[in-house]
Amino acid sequence: xxxxxxxSKKPLYEQIADHLQQRIAYSEFPPGSLLPSERKLAEQLxxxxxxxxxxxAELRSIGIIESQxxxxxxxxxxxxxxxxxxxxxxxxxxESGNFLPNPxxxxxxxxALNQEPSLIDMxxxxxxxxMAPIHEITKLMSENQYASYLGYDNPQGYIPLxxxxxxxxxxxxxxxxxxxxxxxxSGSQQSLFLITQCLLSPGDAVAIEDPSYCYSLPMFHSAGLxxxxxxIEERDVYPETIRNLYKKHRIRMVFLNPNFxxxxxxxxxxxxxxSFLDAASELGLPIxxxxxxxxxxxNGPVPPSLKAIDANGTVIYIxxxxxxxxxxxxxxxxxxxxxxxxxxxxxxQQMDFGLSVIPQQVVAQFINSAxxxxxxxRLRMQLQFKRDLLIESIENELPGLMTYEAPKGGLHLWCxxxxxxxxxxxxxxxxxxxxxxxxxxxxxxxxxxxxFNYARAKADEIGPGIAKFAAxxxxxx
Amino acid sequence: xxxxxxxSKKPLYEQIADHLQQRIAYSEFPPGSLLPSERKLAEQLxxxxxxxxxxxAELRSIGIIESQxxxxxxxxxxxxxxxxxxxxxxxxxxESGNFLPNPxxxxxxxxALNQEPSLIDMxxxxxxxxMAPIHEITKLMSENQYASYLGYDNPQGYIPLxxxxxxxxxxxxxxxxxxxxxxxxSGSQQSLFLITQCLLSPGDAVAIEDPSYCYSLPMFHSAGLxxxxxxIEERDVYPETIRNLYKKHRIRMVFLNPNFxxxxxxxxxxxxxxSFLDAASELGLPIxxxxxxxxxxxNGPVPPSLKAIDANGTVIYIxxxxxxxxxxxxxxxxxxxxxxxxxxxxxxQQMDFGLSVIPQQVVAQFINSAxxxxxxxRLRMQLQFKRDLLIESIENELPGLMTYEAPKGGLHLWCxxxxxxxxxxxxxxxxxxxxxxxxxxxxxxxxxxxxFNYARAKADEIGPGIAKFAAxxxxxx
Numbered sequence: 021x022x023x024x025x026x027x028s029k030k031p032l033y034e035q036i037a038d039h040l041q042q043r044i045a046y047s048e049f050p051p052g053s054l055l056p057s058e059r060k061l062a063e064q065l066x067x068x069x070x071x072x073x074x075x076x077a078e079l080r081s082i083g084i085i086e087s088q089x090x091x092x093x094x095x096x097x098x099x100x101x102x103x104x105x106x107x108x109x110x111x112x113x114x115e116s117g118n119f120l121p122n123p124x125x126x127x128x129x130x131x132a133l134n135q136e137p138s139l140i141d142m143x144x145x146x147x148x149x150x151m152a153p154i155h156e157i158t159k160l161m162s163e164n165q166y167a168s169y170l171g172y173d174n175p176q177g178y179i180p181l182x183x184x185x186x187x188x189x190x191x192x193x194x195x196x197x198x199x200x201x202x203x204x205x206s207g208s209q210q211s212l213f214l215i216t217q218c219l220l221s222p223g224d225a226v227a228i229e230d231p232s233y234c235y236s237l238p239m240f241h242s243a244g245l246x247x248x249x250x251x252i253e254e255r256d257v258y259p260e261t262i263r264n265l266y267k268k269h270r271i272r273m274v275f276l277n278p279n280f281x282x283x284x285x286x287x288x289x290x291x292x293x294x295s296f297l298d299a300a301s302e303l304g305l306p307i308x309x310x311x312x313x314x315x316x317x318x319n320g321p322v323p324p325s326l327k328a329i330d331a332n333g334t335v336i337y338i339x340x341x342x343x344x345x346x347x348x349x350x351x352x353x354x355x356x357x358x359x360x361x362x363x364x365x366x367x368x369q370q371m372d373f374g375l376s377v378i379p380q381q382v383v384a385q386f387i388n389s390a391x392x393x394x395x396x397x398r399l400r401m402q403l404q405f406k407r408d409l410l411i412e413s414i415e416n417e418l419p420g421l422m423t424y425e426a427p428k429g430g431l432h433l434w435c436x437x438x439x440x441x442x443x444x445x446x447x448x449x450x451x452x453x454x455x456x457x458x459x460x461x462x463x464x465x466x467x468x469x470x471x472f473n474y475a476r477a478k479a480d481e482i483g484p485g486i487a488k489f490a491a492x493x494x495x496x497x
Numbered sequence: 498x499x500x501x502x503x504x505s506k507k508p509l510y511e512q513i514a515d516h517l518q519q520r521i522a523y524s525e526f527p528p529g530s531l532l533p534s535e536r537k538l539a540e541q542l543x544x545x546x547x548x549x550x551x552x553x554a555e556l557r558s559i560g561i562i563e564s565q566x567x568x569x570x571x572x573x574x575x576x577x578x579x580x581x582x583x584x585x586x587x588x589x590x591x592e593s594g595n596f597l598p599n600p601x602x603x604x605x606x607x608x609a610l611n612q613e614p615s616l617i618d619m620x621x622x623x624x625x626x627x628m629a630p631i632h633e634i635t636k637l638m639s640e641n642q643y644a645s646y647l648g649y650d651n652p653q654g655y656i657p658l659x660x661x662x663x664x665x666x667x668x669x670x671x672x673x674x675x676x677x678x679x680x681x682x683s684g685s686q687q688s689l690f691l692i693t694q695c696l697l698s699p700g701d702a703v704a705i706e707d708p709s710y711c712y713s714l715p716m717f718h719s720a721g722l723x724x725x726x727x728x729i730e731e732r733d734v735y736p737e738t739i740r741n742l743y744k745k746h747r748i749r750m751v752f753l754n755p756n757f758x759x760x761x762x763x764x765x766x767x768x769x770x771x772s773f774l775d776a777a778s779e780l781g782l783p784i785x786x787x788x789x790x791x792x793x794x795x796n797g798p799v800p801p802s803l804k805a806i807d808a809n810g811t812v813i814y815i816x817x818x819x820x821x822x823x824x825x826x827x828x829x830x831x832x833x834x835x836x837x838x839x840x841x842x843x844x845x846q847q848m849d850f851g852l853s854v855i856p857q858q859v860v861a862q863f864i865n866s867a868x869x870x871x872x873x874x875r876l877r878m879q880l881q882f883k884r885d886l887l888i889e890s891i892e893n894e895l896p897g898l899m900t901y902e903a904p905k906g907g908l909h910l911w912c913x914x915x916x917x918x919x920x921x922x923x924x925x926x927x928x929x930x931x932x933x934x935x936x937x938x939x940x941x942x943x944x945x946x947x948x949f950n951y952a953r954a955k956a957d958e959i960g961p962g963i964a965k966f967a968a969x970x971x972x973x974x
Binding site for chain 2: 334357
């Protein structure tokens with residue numbers, strides 16, 4: 021993206037004024053629209069705020085923009101001469117529709133990372149660049165011709181990828197399936213979007229774990245669902261809770277993340293899986309089993325998935341390539357009864373007309389290749405190593421100030437803070453010092469928690485990241 | 498997908514019974530769920546219906562399925578022993594949500610093509626395999642390392658692709674833009690989905706052309722929009738019509754497809770573009786300009802796009818790689834005011850967390866490469882050649898039976914039939930004889946029309962395809 025040229029003889033403020041004038045002329049900022057604030061522009065362009073103030077003054081002097089105290093800087097309505105023309109009220113359009121914006125904290129984190137790429141990222145939910153199988157995939161791509169078919173794909177997804185997943189699901193998760201029972205999606209995100217938008221109606225009640233990744237997903241609110249909580253520390257009584265919720269609120273679906281739950285890191289044990297599945301089966305209540313982390317288990321496999329022990333077709337199973345290899349491929353999968361897979365494949369055609377064939381071909385070959393198993397082994401070792409580094413740093417920097425349980429798989433550490441600490445203020449202090457994490461309230465948590473992702477940062481950033489976090493925390497205590 | 502093995506010693510019906518029993522055991526067809534009909538299964542598996550009848554009888558004899566006259570064949574509720582368990586009522590879930598199914602004719606065409614891949618396809622809206630730049634893209638992919646970054650992409654899309662599109666849009670469509678004003682989408686389909694879902698609210702009135710591709714998109718109905726018509730033969734009076742519609746119904750958005758309109762093939766002339774844009778500007782009414790075909794113009798460039806002459810930020814411009822190179826890459830783009838691009842990028846994160854980076858890298862390189870311009874020239878020649886073949890076949894097979902105007906670009910021929918011919922019946926007759934087209938009613942047309950896509954079929958299939966169509970038509974006249 022554009023930045024001013026510091027080698028140029030032209031002053032920075034003039035370069036910025038020219039750049040903005042161009043974007044205004046191109047209608048990226050139409051007449052009457054609001055410009056980004058001086059602070060935001062200064063951060064985006066990597067200059068002092070005073071330079072932006074000077075650029076704005078320049079544009080104001082030639083009548084292109086107008087500033088009013090308290091309402092920001094706008095493009096002049098009159099800039100294009102005397103003819104009275106009107107621009108659509110784009111801000112009103114931007115506020116329409118059913119889609120709520122992402123939670124403010126998540127937008128703040130993304131904005132901070134865009135503006136300052138050197139921030140130590142312990143927030144984003146994916147793997148570090150050096151943990152993705154980049155060399156293996158590059159090698160496969162140079163050896164094979166992935167561009168041999170470039171037309172529209174089958175609505176359920178590329179058939180050889182579904183065939184590869186039948187073997188994969190059987191081998192790693194003991195899930196019996198056929199290609200016709202699998203839908204390929206753009207990661208778990210699209211699976212959840214399809215389920216919440218197409219299988220449920222506004223006003224429907226659903227149960228989700230508390231804390232849960234689902235709270236961070238405005239899609240649940242966008243779909244008009246009523247959310248009921250299954251507190252994670254009460255997993256023993258989930259079957260009882262779900263029977264009560266069903267009686268009282270006619271719960272229509274349950275969302276579970278049984279392995280290395282995001283954010284708590286806990287694992288649902290075998291006994292509870294069975295009794296919970298029995299309860300749901302009795303009620304005819306569908307379970308959505310979100311299982312992105314099970315293959316990262318550091319100390320041997322996790323219990324069988326709910327889908328593997330589901331004899332009644334009660335479970336919709338969701339998996340993804342994102343947390344075990346590369347989020348940028350945007351490949352996820354769903355195993356569900358035939359009526360559901362066909363319905364969602366048809367609805368997805370309306371949204372995006374399916375996925376690109378190329379990443380599907382690449383992932384199919386990678387999963388089938390001899391590279392896959394060694395990649396997983398290396399990934400598990402790297403994750404465990406980083407988890408240990410993180411815990412060591414916390415013990416060094418913040419002894420006794422946070423409580424947590426060391427996860428045995430996954431990417432996250434969930435830490436409880438002193439209840440007086442406001443997680444939002446803490447985030448701002450941490451950004452100032454050069455790191456980001458996710459505040460616990462994003463996951464629906466009432467108490468003060470933070471989630472660190474130890475997979476995203478490089479190993480040698482984890483110590484410094486926690487040192488910055490510790491400085492931010494001390495500032496507030 | 499699975500088909501019975503005709504070389505095996507095991508009878509076909511036993512193979513089919515075993516296959517179905519497995520899918521039932523795997524909960525793809527849970528207890529109580531409906532199996533596909535005997536006819537549908539026979540078509541899918543490529544066997545006689547009597548073989549499926551025999552397989553069903555086998556499964557019925559061991560109590561796995563039950564048939565009731567008039568209500569089809571279901572999986573037995575009792576198959577897994579005496580414990581009373583209940584399966585979710587999946588069919589009710591499949592009928593929930595706001596997403597209407599695709600139009601019946603389009604589902605029928607897809608089903609027919611899945612079952613019988615040898616059908617001559619004059620329906621699907623994409624290019625033939627040999628018109629896509631497969632060799633060029635294969636070459637680029639073997640020369641470059643596209644897997645160098647595999648994390649989540651920027652929410653607006655891969656920056657180098659947006660940079661390549663700035664040059665592309667300027668060169669081919671005279672549209673001034675910056676990377677920050679571009680959103681990369683999964684084809685035009687996702688652009689339209691984002692606009693209808695996120696910028697409009699249920700009950701909003703919008704204007705679309707008649708006939709129009711938009712009628713074939715259930716997304717307009719799914720979003721609860723009220724549709725008003727701009728009859729394509731009255732393009733001269735569009736400005737007047739739009740003023741009246743605005744006064745009467747508070748139209749909130751207009752959807753136009755100005756170049757080689759789908760399905761009519763017509764081009765909006767320069768004078769009308771200007772007066773229409775003026776009318777919309779006066780009303781502050783946004784125009785969505787869908788422009789997938791302009792680069793296919795056979796006889797020199799089309800008039801400047803509305804976006805190119807839009808001084809007030811009235812236009813959202815949509816383009817795509819699908820009709821000019823390869824639909825399977827799933828790459829489209831939108832140029833819009835900043836407030837809109839940022840809003841839609843944020844909403845899209847909820848739906849699928851963005852696109853895979855790999856096809857974006859490939860398309861960026863292809864557009865920038867020396868392959869692109871020769872590819873376009875070859876494409877235009879091939880399309881014109883196929884259009885001429887189609888018209889010649891029609892004149893040979895159906896002299897005087899259909900009226901049409903030869904399009905000067907795009908992929909489609911729009912033909913008017915005798916008003917007594919029912920397009921749905923005609924489709925079934927055509928499928929029987931081995932070809933598919935799209936019935937005109939899919940585009941909202943009242944009269945009897947058909948749309949032929951001459952880009953999808955191979956050149957030597959066009960004559961035989963029209964011969965089959967002619968036989969079907971004669972059957973009904």
